[in-house]
Amino acid sequence: MHRALALARTAAAAGEVPVGAVLVDGKSGELLAEGHNLVETRHDPTAHAELLVIREAAEKLGQTRLEQADLYVTLEPCPMCAAAISFARLRRVYFGAYDPKGGGVDHGPRIFEQPTCHHRPEVIGGMEETACAEILRDFFKARR
Numbered sequence: 001m002h003r004a005l006a007l008a009r010t011a012a013a014a015g016e017v018p019v020g021a022v023l024v025d026g027k028s029g030e031l032l033a034e035g036h037n038l039v040e041t042r043h044d045p046t047a048h049a050e051l052l053v054i055r056e057a058a059e060k061l062g063q064t065r066l067e068q069a070d071l072y073v074t075l076e077p078c079p080m081c082a083a084a085i086s087f088a089r090l091r092r093v094y095f096g097a098y099d100p101k102g103g104g105v106d107h108g109p110r111i112f113e114q115p116t117c118h119h120r121p122e123v124i125g126g127m128e129e130t131a132c133a134e135i136l137r138d139f140f141k142a143r144r
Helices: 002-013 049-061 079-088 129-143
Strands: 020-025 031-036 069-075 092-097 122-124
Touching: 002 020, 002 031, 002 069, 002 129, 020 049, 031 049, 049 069, 049 079, 069 079, 069 129, 092 129
Parallel strands: 069 092, 092 122
Antiparallel strands: 020 031, 020 069
16 A cells, blocks of 8 residues: 555646555565556546556456456545446455545445446455545645
8 A cells, every 4th residue: 555655646746636556466466557547647537546557457467357456546446446346356455545425435336235246346445544535635735
């Protein structure tokens, strides 16, 4: 999660909503992909950190199902990212700050709890929650 936090800080410095993500092989610990939000940079509303690392790892490994992969992300995934996590069959999701307004895992539509959800990863929320929330709070405070 410390690497994801560093990536979130990089995102903030670039004017992006500060969300960082790291995808690792859950068995070996090998880094599969890392990134941060690039929505503004790419003018792409789907360029969330989670989607970017899933895409990169899938291409790198030449497979669409990343069943041994664990995702570390600084913010609770939104519904779009939660659906992608399910489709990619990620093994585990660790997230930092909870997102009552835009989250899709513990808040909002709770994607993994829906009967139509194809795969439910193990989810651990609140990891380094204070630090993750602080980065977001500082970013938005500076914008107001």
